[in-house]
Amino acid sequence: MEDKEGLDPAGTEFKSDSSSSWTPTLAGPDSASDGVNYFFDRESSILSEFGWNILQPDHADEFERFSELDRHDLAGDFSCSSKSCGVAGGSCSGTASNPGGSAEVPTPNPSVSSSSSEDQPEKSTDFGGKQPEIPSRVKKKVQKRIRQPRFAFMTKSEVDHLEDGYRWRKYGQKAVKNSPFPRSYYRCTNSKCTVKKRVERSSEDPTVVITTYEGQHCHHSVGYPRGGLINHEVAFARQFTPGISQFYHPHGVELHRGIPPSTTQPHQVPIEVRESRELPKPLPTTQLPKDEGLLGDIVPPGMRNR
DNA sequence: CGGCTTTGACCAGCGC
DNA sequence: GCGCTGGTCAAAGCCG
Numbered sequence: 145m146e147d148k149e150g151l152d153p154a155g156t157e158f159k160s161d162s163s164s165s166w167t168p169t170l171a172g173p174d175s176a177s178d179g180v181n182y183f184f185d186r187e188s189s190i191l192s193e194f195g196w197n198i199l200q201p202d203h204a205d206e207f208e209r210f211s212e213l214d215r216h217d218l219a220g221d222f223s224c225s226s227k228s229c230g231v232a233g234g235s236c237s238g239t240a241s242n243p244g245g246s247a248e249v250p251t252p253n254p255s256v257s258s259s260s261s262e263d264q265p266e267k268s269t270d271f272g273g274k275q276p277e278i279p280s281r282v283k284k285k286v287q288k289r290i291r292q293p294r295f296a297f298m299t300k301s302e303v304d305h306l307e308d309g310y311r312w313r314k315y316g317q318k319a320v321k322n323s324p325f326p327r328s329y330y331r332c333t334n335s336k337c338t339v340k341k342r343v344e345r346s347s348e349d350p351t352v353v354i355t356t357y358e359g360q361h362c363h364h365s366v367g368y369p370r371g372g373l374i375n376h377e378v379a380f381a382r383q384f385t386p387g388i389s390q391f392y393h394p395h396g397v398e399l400h401r402g403i404p405p406s407t408t409q410p411h412q413v414p415i416e417v418r419e420s421r422e423l424p425k426p427l428p429t430t431q432l433p434k435d436e437g438l439l440g441d442i443v444p445p446g447m448r449n450r
Numbered sequence: 451c452g453g454c455t456t457t458g459a460c461c462a463g464c465g466c
Numbered sequence: 467g468c469g470c471t472g473g474t475c476a477a478a479g480c481c482g
Contacts, residue, residue, distance in 0.1 A: 463471090
């Protein structure tokens with residue numbers, strides 16, 4: 145439960161062991177299966193694409209522009225021939241950026257349409273009306289398999305489940321191969337929202353929590369985390385300005401690392417798990433900074449002045 | 451009593 | 467085709 149796991153991270157003692165390595169975990173077998181890779185970008189734009197309400201007022205307009213651009217890009221520039229490709233995204237999380245929609249994704253944006261596909265998968269009309277012959281469980285799985293845009297945060301935290309302004313319901317937990325730590329699965333409690341997230345600890349550095357988000361929220365957050373404290377993920381994200389539009393693709397996963405939070409923030413490393421076929425070059429572990437905090441040497445040029 | 455977590459089972463995708 | 471693994475379901479139980 146969030147109240148148990150999501151204790152205000154700000155109150156958690158975060159280690160600043162900059163020598164700890166997180167790359168190996170992400171480059172490990174599990175991550176490799178997702179094509180995990182690394183590169184840098186503008187974190188808030190990443191977050192904005194997932195519907196996070198984390199923008200500062202001054203950047204709201206700019207954010208809107210980028211959001212629109214992204215939606216357009218995602219809707220028109222992406223197409224994949226893979227049978228397992230769900231890049232178009234579904235429901236509020238993905239289709240918001242895909243008004244034209246992929247025929248494979250019968251999930252209109254609830255924020256636009258009154259019908260919610262997430263709660264009514266059987267209502268799908270893009271499967272040729274064959275649903276009656278398919279067990280509901282199978283149908284659900286068919287839809288569930290559609291991948292949403294993803295991105296991940298790596299957080300130096302002792303608590304696994306970090307508050308992000310939304311409410312989550314845990315629906316599963318699995319042991320992860322080559323990792324002593326289980327992976328937890330959460331979905332947004334909003335019935336119209338299909339956003340999910342996975343939370344796991346790095347096997348290489350147990351102090352690092354890897355939170356992977358999938359999809360975009362189609363609703364506002366419930367506000368600041370219960371207890372009135374701003375969660376550090378959001379707080380962290382607020383340090384960034386909106387950035388460039390980005391693309392997502394389920395056949396490759398790119399991770400974004402951003403600049404470290406201020407010293408008053410826990411050491412959190414946002415990693416966008418971007419979906420792309422063309423992955424950037426992996427960041428060698430040896431390039432990780434050791435003396436300037438987690439990311440002292442790898443902050444993108446444009447972000448050093450912040 | 452409603453909402454949530456836990457946990458075993460099930461299923462699909464993927465690599466060999 | 468088979469086995470492994472990740473992801474999801476759903477029943478049971480817990481908690482406020």
